[in-house]
Amino acid sequence: MPNDSYLNDMDLSRLFRPTAEAQGLPGLCYTDPDYHRLEQKRLFAEGWPAVAVGAELPRPGDLLPISVAGQPVLLVRDREGAVRAFHNICSHRGVVLVERAARGQPVVRCPYHSWAYGLDGRLLKTPDIGGSGKHTVPGLDPTALGLKPVRCGQWGDVIFVNLSGTAPELADWLDPLIRRWQHVDLGLLRHAGTAEFEVAADWKIAVENAVEFYHLPWVHPDLNSYSGADVHYFCNAGDRFAGTASAGYRPGRPAGETLPPFPDLTPELFARAEYPIVFPNMHFGLMADHAFAHILYPAGPGRHRQRFHLYVIGDAAMDPRLAAARAETLERWRAINAEDIGIVESLQLGRASEAYGGGRFSPAQDYVSHFFMRSIARHLGYQPPADAPSFSGAEEHTAPIRYSA
Ligand code: FES
Ligand SMILES: [Fe+2]
DSSP, rough: OOHHEEEHHSSSSGGGGGGTTOOOOOOOHOHHHHHHEEEEEEEIIIOOOOEEEEEOSTTOOOOEEEETEEEHHHHHHHHEEEEEEESBTTTOOOOOOOSSSSSSSSSOTTTTTTEEOTSOOOEEEEEETSSSTTTOOOOOOOGOOSEEEEEEEEETTTTEEETTTTTTHHHHTTHHHHHHTTSGGGGGGEEEEEEEEOOOOOOOOHHHHHOTTHHHHHHOHHHHHOGGGGEEEEEETTTTTTEEEEEEOOOOOGGGOEEEEEEEEHHHHOEEEEEEEETTTTTEEEESEEEEEEEEEOOTTTTTEEEEOOOOOGGGGGGGGGGGHHHHHHHHHHHHHHHHHHHHHHHHHHHHTOOOSOOOOOTSSSSHHHHHHHHHHHHHTTOOOOOOOOOGGGGGGGGGGOOOO
């Protein structure tokens, strides 16, 4: 496992220059297995990655196995309806307990020797442990052999875990974003569909692409025709959450319908759409009439999976009459994301080139990509030079940017 000096031995000083002079993370941060292991540990085991959404395990007894920083974790909806997380291994010989999502299970049963755990993690049954027909054995205390809990929290419908147990409270971690979006009740979000993608590129490249709108006219000409870059600006919340935003959002009429918006928005808030990265691995879009949680799952250096979850606002938006409007909204986002994937995979190939030295940034257009890379380096333990410009500079970028292509 590489240590702090691994990163500090890399010359990242150019990353911490002002955006117009800076160079990005070097190619090995997208291709190197040692770097990948360090990143998995620091960002995904010691941080609060987004790992799932509640709609993936909606009812008590629903089980969802996931992998976090290379470790098997099990999400469980317990009898009271709360989501819990456990290490997904049996206390007996360590086999992975649940390999596929399952619904409505009364217990978590090990496939190997059938030890059974309650939805609260307690070990309930150890069949034949003392020999045929003997289900207990002296010296083996079941109360000490429950599933090992993993720290878990929820914001809106999104589930986060902190494997190390050492991160700040989730509410404190998300606090800048929670305060920025006080004008909406995320409890109104209703899950309206999922799109999945397999991408032959490092997850960070997908983030970098998601937080710039420079490419809109060329990669998404259709999107650009109704949501032009000239009404976009950069938003940021604290020193971790930044992304693109629009001051001119107008809800479409998917399938000829209108999706109900959040209640009581002022005209200015109604027209505001924001798409920050919830550091490190979720792109979250908040619009007046829908939202999305787009979660990226690293799958080794140079590969990741994505799950894009669409949300609409309130029970009225789930009316069967609006099914086509919801489906069309999801399809529109799926198509936009599909347009990005070819570019994202091409960027991955470029990162493997010896000629790649981190590239350069447009200060007007690539500000958040640069911000994100600096966040990565800092959270990995890199010590920026003492004269590095401060992180709060994103606040200067909240006005719409005039676009002149
Ligand atoms: S490994 Fe699970 S019961 Fe033996
Ligand atoms: Fe894009």
